[in-house]
Amino acid sequence: MIRFQQRFLTGPGDLVNRPLLEGDDVAGFTVIETPGHTPGHASFFRERDRVLIQGDVLRNTNMTNLQPGLAEPLGLFTVNPALNRASARKVAALKPSLILFGHGSPEYDGGRFQEFVARLAG
Numbered sequence: 001m002i003r004f005q006q007r008f009l010t011g012p013g014d015l016v017n018r019p020l021l022e023g024d025d026v027a028g029f030t031v032i033e034t035p036g037h038t039p040g041h042a043s044f045f046r047e048r049d050r051v052l053i054q055g056d057v058l059r060n061t062n063m064t065n066l067q068p069g070l071a072e073p074l075g076l077f078t079v080n081p082a083l084n085r086a087s088a089r090k091v092a093a094l095k096p097s098l099i100l101f102g103h104g105s106p107e108y109d110g111g112r113f114q115e116f117v118a119r120l121a122g
Contacts, residue, residue: 036084037073052096060104070116085120092117
């Protein structure tokens with residue numbers, strides 16, 4: 001499925017000066033490596049106000065009815081679900097207060113986010 005996405009749903013890649021690495025700073029956000037959904041997936045965390053941009057580690061919408069709700073990304077679009085769950089635990093351990101998703105509305109309840117992640121299978 002990833003090859004399908006790369007071929008038909010994304011454009012050509014851009015040249016970069018260097019890849020982002022765990023711990024790098026980008027505009028006040030720390031880079032957090034969160035592989036699993038896709039190769040090289042990264043999230044961004046700003047410690048001073050505990051904002052997490054977690055991209056597609058989890059989603060906050062039901063893809064069928066578009067209603068809000070925390071969920072894992074669809075397995076069809078996830079390269080390694082077990083590794084993605086480990087990434088979810090990694091970002092939940094940061095205890096974010098505001099979580100931003102690639103799919104779905106923001107989550108303002110960090111405790112709710114942490115509880116969801118704690119219930120994920122190993």
